[in-house]
Amino acid sequence: MRDVKFRGRLFTTAVLDGRWEVVEHPDAVAIVVARGREVLGVRQARPAIGATTWEIPAGLIEPGEAPERAAARELAEEVQLGGELALVSRLYCSPGFSDEQVYLYELTNVRQAHGTPDEGEVLTSEWRDALEVWRSVLAGAEATSGVTLLGLRHVLARAGTPV
Template identity: 50%
Template structure:
C-alpha cells in the first residue's frame, strides 16, 4: 500500500511524495462561462506563478462545505458583480500528472447585477471579448489564458457552430 509523505502543507495546497512521485493536493475549483451578445466574460489578473497577466474565466476555489454550484455563484458575484442561472457543463483535472485539482465548469445565463465582495488580494479587471479573437491571440502567443478559459472558449465555439460531440 503506497504511503504519502508530506513535504509541505499549506492553506490551499499540500505537496506530498508517493512512490517517488511529487503530488500536489489542491482544493477543487469552479469556472464560469458567461456570454452576452456573442462575447464571453473574462477577468484579467496578474499571476506571479507565470510572471504576467492572464485572461481567465471568472473562477475560484470551492470553500469547505460549499457545493460547486454555490462556489460558482459566489465567484461570479465576487469577480464580475453578476449572478445568473447556472448549468453544469463538465469537470476536468487541470494537470493530473502531478496535481489532483479538479475544475467544475458552469455556464451562467440570464445574467443580472449582483453584489459580491472581491478577495482583498485580487486586482482584476472584467473584460468582454469575442471568443474567436481570444483563441487566435492565445494561439499566436499574444495572450496568456488559463486552461479553464481555453475549455470554455472551445465549448462555446463548438456549441455556436452546432458541432456535436
C-alpha cells in the first residue's frame, strides 16, 4: 500500500506498506565531457547543502522525455555543447529512500549547440583536471555529486590514471 504524505513540484513523499518512508523523484541525466584528463564542469549554488558545487552538467528528465534527449537538452542549456552521447552507466542516487536514477553519458564529437539555461539558474562552466578534482573532493575541500565522482573515475580510468 502507498500512502502519499506530500506532493510537491519536484518530488513526492510516501509511506509504503505502513513502514517505508520514500521519496519519489524524477530521474536525471549527467554528462561527462572530457578532453584528455580535463573535464568540463559547472559551478552552481546548491541551497540544500548551503554550498556552491562543481559538478558535471546534469538535470532532470522531463515527463515523457527519453534520457538521451534530456542529456542533449541539458548540455545545450548549461554549456552550449552537443555531439554524440554514449551511455556509461545508470545508478540510483540514494536507494535507501529514493527511487531517483541518474543516467551517466559521455559526450564525444563535441560541437557548439544553442540552449537557454533554466530560469534562475546561474552557472559558471570551467575545465578542470579530473585527478585534481577527485583529490579535492576526497579531501573534503569541495562539494560535488556522486555521479560527478563516477564521471571523474570514468575519465581517469580511460586515461590510465590510478586513483
